[in-house]
Amino acid sequence: MGSVADALVRISRLVDRVFTEVAREQGLTPQQVHLLCLVDARAVGMKELAEALDLEKSSLTGLVDRVARRRLVTRIPDEHDRRACRVTVTDEGARVSAICHREVVRRLEAMADHMADADKQTLAKLVAQLSD
C-alpha cells in the first residue's frame, strides 16, 4: 500500500519480534523486559507503572510478582503513603535491563544498516515527531 500507517504496522511487528527474541535469550518475556526497562531509571509506583504499561493494576501485580521471583526487581515501601509501594531494580535486574536495551538497539540499528546516515537521522527525527 505505501501509506504511513501500513509502514508503521509492519515496523511495529518487526520491533516486537526483536524485543521478544532478546527477552527470550534472557529467559524473560517481553512484558517482563518492558517492566524492567521502565523501573531501571528510578523507583516507580504501581499505579504509574500500570499506566505506563497500559495494564490494569491487578495485571501488574502478577507481572511484578513474577519478575520479583526472579530477583530482578523488589517492592519497597513508599515513604509518604503507607498504602503504596515502589518498584526498583536489583543489581542483577539493572544488569539484565542493560543487556536487553543494548541488544535491542544493536539489532534494530542493524536493520537500518543499509541506509544512508542522512536518511537514518531524518527517520529518527520524523518518528520522534510522531510520538510527541
Place this chain on the structure above:
Amino acid sequence: MGSVADALVRISRLVDRVFTEVAREQGLTPQQVHLLCLVDARAVGMKELAEALDLEKSSLTGLVDRVARRRLVTRIPDEHDRRACRVTVTDEGARVSAICHREVVRRLEAMADHMADADKQTLAKLVAQLSD
C-alpha cells in the same frame, strides 16, 4: 536518546496500543485481529500462518480455534495434501477485518496529522526501506 532504535521502540508501543484498542472494540484480541488480517487476502495453510505470526504451530491451533468459534474464519481441507488445511475468512470475518484495518489506519494517520505532507511521504518511504 534520539537514536533510530529508541524511536522505533516508542513507535512500536504506540502502534500496539492502537491495535489492541481497535481489536478490543470488536471484542477480539490483537492476536486474533492479526490472524484475521493475514487470511483476509487468501486462504493460508497453518504452517505458513504460524511462520507469518511467529508462533509455534501448536499455539496457532488454539488461536485459530478461538477465532473459528466466533465464526470469523473456517478451516478448509487442502486439495493437494490431505494432512493439511487452509484457513479462510467468513463473510463476517472479512467485515471485521476491514473495520479493524480501516480503524487502525485512521488512528495512525491521525497521529501524523500535524506533519507536513512531504514529511509523511518521506517517513513512509524510509520506514518501508527498513522492512525490506
Place this chain on the structure above:
DNA sequence: TATTGTTATACTCTATAACTATA
C-alpha cells in the same frame, strides 16, 4: 522417514470484581 497439524500440559498475561488498608 519427514511433514502437517492436533492434543496434553504447564506457565504467563490479562481483565473484572471484590477485598484490605490507608488517605
Place this chain on the structure above:
DNA sequence: TATAGTTATAGAGTATAACAATA
C-alpha cells in the same frame, strides 16, 4: 469516601513434547 494495591477467578496466549495421519 476515595485511592493504592492485592486476591480470586476465568479466559486467552504461548511453548514443549508427544502424537496421528499423510507424504
